Amino acid sequence: DSGVTQTPKHLITATGQRVTLRCSPRSGDLSVYWYQQSLDQGLQFLIQYYNGEERAKGNILERFSAQQFPDLHSELNLSSLELGDSALYFCASSVEGARDIQYFGAGTRLSVL
Amino acid sequence: QKEVEQDPGPLSVPEGAIVSLNCTYSNSAFQYFMWYRQYSRKGPELLMYTYSSGNKEDGRFTAQVDKSSKYISLFIRDSQPSDSATYLCAMSGGSNYQLIWGAGTKLIIKP
Numbered sequence: 001d002s003g004v005t006q007t008p009k010h011l012i013t014a015t016g017q018r019v020t021l022r023c024s025p026r027s028g029d030l031s032v033y034w035y036q037q038s039l040d041q042g043l044q045f046l047i048q049y050y051n052g053e054e055r056a057k058g059n060i061l062e063r064f065s066a067q068q069f070p071d072l073h074s075e076l077n078l079s080s081l082e083l084g085d086s087a088l089y090f091c092a093s094s095v096e097g098a099r100d101i102q103y104f105g106a107g108t109r110l111s112v113l
Numbered sequence: 114q115k116e117v118e119q120d121p122g123p124l125s126v127p128e129g130a131i132v133s134l135n136c137t138y139s140n141s142a143f144q145y146f147m148w149y150r151q152y153s154r155k156g157p158e159l160l161m162y163t164y165s166s167g168n169k170e171d172g173r174f175t176a177q178v179d180k181s182s183k184y185i186s187l188f189i190r191d192s193q194p195s196d197s198a199t200y201l202c203a204m205s206g207g208s209n210y211q212l213i214w215g216a217g218t219k220l221i222i223k224p
Contacts, residue, residue, distance in 0.1 A: 002156065045212070090157070101159055104157045107155070
């Protein structure tokens with residue numbers, strides 16, 4: 001158990017809908033990262049938050065947004081969903097930055113039908 | 114050209130063999146090198162973490178960094194079927210210290 005908690009484990013929704021994925025980092029970790037992994041693809045970095053502030057952005061679509069709350073949990077919001085958004089979404093956390101080890105949650109599997 | 118190149122495989126070897134997994138990179142500023150293991154549809158888990166050049170050993174796993182060649186390796190001795198997974202390399206140390214990921218190599222250990 002990495003200590004990073006993601007909910008829900010699995011989401012099934014329809015095109016055009018909006019969903020929210022939730023992540024609780026390890027105790028003491030200030031950075032949260034979101035990744036997307038499509039079937040048999042590598043990890044695509046989406047966005048990083050550090051202590052409530054956006055620190056880095058990757059290939060995140062405009063339809064996607066995230067935030068980190070004062071208690072350090074984070075949410076990833078995906079809107080106007082398309083079939084191609086079906087993927088595994090992982091959250092990771094680290095003490096501070098990318099030179100630190102990132103610990104991953106078990107992921108949320110999103111299926112857009 | 115990608116910053117980090119990793120052969121996606123699959124790499125299939127018999128049980129008990131020594132496995133060599135590799136990544137090459139182009140950014141000479143990288144200083145932190147990591148190997149993660151990911152079982153099918155599970156979250157990646159850290160296997161090895163090294164700073165700068167040299168070797169690091171942990172049980173059956175050895176991580177090697179050759180900064181002069183911009184090449185990192187992960188060796189697995191006495192490979193087991195339970196080692197079958199995708200192995201991802203990751204590294205950081207550029208201007209913004211973001212972690213850059215390889216595409217992952219799928220490893221299959223045949224009993």
